[in-house]
Amino acid sequence: xxxxxxxxxxxxxxxxxxxxxxxxxxxxxxxxxxxxxxxxxxxxxxxxxxxxxxxxxxxxxxxxxxxxxxxxxxxxxxxxxxxxxxxxxxxxxxxxxxxxxxxxxxxxxxxxxxxxxxxxxxxxxxxxxxxxxxxxxxxxxxxxxxxxxxxxxxxxxxxxxxxxxxxxxxxxxxxxxxxxxxxxx
Numbered sequence: 001x002x003x004x005x006x007x008x009x010x011x012x013x014x015x016x017x018x019x020x021x022x023x024x025x026x027x028x029x030x031x032x033x034x035x036x037x038x039x040x041x042x043x044x045x046x047x048x049x050x051x052x053x054x055x056x057x058x059x060x061x062x063x064x065x066x067x068x069x070x071x072x073x074x075x076x077x078x079x080x081x082x083x084x085x086x087x088x089x090x091x092x093x094x095x096x097x098x099x100x101x102x103x104x105x106x107x108x109x110x111x112x113x114x115x116x117x118x119x120x121x122x123x124x125x126x127x128x129x130x131x132x133x134x135x136x137x138x139x140x141x142x143x144x145x146x147x148x149x150x151x152x153x154x155x156x157x158x159x160x161x162x163x164x165x166x167x168x169x170x171x172x173x174x175x176x177x178x179x180x181x182x183x184x185x
Contacts, residue, residue: 003143003177003178003179003183004183005054005057005058005177005179005183005184006058007177008058008158008176008177008179009058009059009060011160011174011176011177012058012059012060012158012160012176013059014160015160015161015162015174016116016161016162016163016164017115017116017117017118017160017161017162017163017164017165018060018116018117018118018158018159018160018176019108019117019118019119019120019134019158019159019160019161019165019168019173020055020060020062020117020118020119020120020156020157020158020159021104021119021120021122021127021130021131021134021151021156021157021158021159022051022076022119022120022121022122022127022151022154022155022156022157023122023123023124023127023128023151023152023153023154023155023156024040024044024068024070024072024073024076024121024122024123024153024154025040025043025044025045025047025048025051025072025075025076025079025153025154025181026040026041026043026044026047026153026154027039027040027041027044027072027153028040028041035070036070036071036097037070037071038070038071038072039071039072039075040072040075040076040079044072044075044076044153044154045075045079046181047153047154047181048075048076048077048079048080048154049079049080049082049083050154050181050182050184050185051080051154051156051181051184052079052080052081052082052083052084053083053184053185054179054181054183054184054185055080055083055084055156055184056083056084057184058184060117060158061083061084061085061087061088061117062084062087062088062117062118062119063087063088063089063114063115063116063117063118064088064089064090064091064111064112064115064117064118064119065077065088065089065090065091065118065119065120065121066091066093066096066107066111066118066119066120066121067090067091067092067093067096067119067121067122068092068093068094068096068097068121068122068123069092069093069094069096069097070097070123073096073097073121073122073123074092076121076154077090077121088119089115093107096120096121096122096123096126097122097123100126100129101126101129101130101133103122103126104120104122104126104127104130105130107120108120108165108166108168109165109166110166111164111165111166112166113164113165113166115165118165124150124151125150127151127157128147128148128149128150128151128157131147131151131157131159131175131178132144132147132148133170133171134159134168134170134171134172134173134175135147135157135159135171135173135174135175136171136172136173136174136175137171138174139174139175140175143175143176143177143178144175146178147175147178151178152180154180154181155178155179155180155181156178156179157175157177157178158175158176158177158178158179159173159174159175159176160173160174160176161173161174
C-alpha cells in the first residue's frame with residue numbers, strides 16, 4: 001500500500017495504548033471440512049511470519065492477543081508467536097469467528113489497563129468494519145479510505161489512544177496506518 005512502517009511505528013510511540021486489528025493470513029479455499037477448519041495456505045504461512053517479524057521490528061509486539069478460534073486464525077497467531085516469543089497472553093475466542101463487531105468491542109472492554117499493545121486477530125468483513133468504526137474523524141482521510149476496501153489477508157490496521165482499551169469508544173482512536181505484509185517485510 002506504500003505506507004511506511006517506520007512512520008507508523010514512530011507515531012505509535014506517542015500513545016499510551018496501541019491496538020492492532022488484523023485479518024488472518026491467506027487460507028486454503030473452502031473445502032469439505034468447511035470454513036471454520038480451513039488451514040493456512042503456504043502463502044499465508046509466509047505472510048504471517050513476515051507480519052510477526054515486521055511488527056516486532058516496529059516495536060509493536062502485543063502484550064495480549066485476542067484471536068478467533070478458527071483454524072486459520074490460530075495458525076496465523078502461532079506463526080507470529082515465533083517472532084513475539086512468550087510475551088503475549090493469547091486468548092482464543094469463538095466469538096471472534098461468529099459474533100462480529102460486538103466481539104471486537106467486548107475484547108476492548110475486557111482488556112486490563114496494564115496491557116499497552118493489544119492485537120485482535122479475526123476475519124473479514126468484521127476486522128475492517130470494526131476499524132472503520134474505531135477510527136476518529138481526525139484520522140488521515142486517505143488512510144481511513146483504505147479500510148473501505150477491506151483488509152487484505154495478513155494486513156493490519158494500527159490505532160493509538162492514550163485511554164486504556166476498556167474506555168475506547170466508537171470514532172475516538174487515531175488510525176495510524178494500514179499495513180500489509182509487504183509493507184513490513
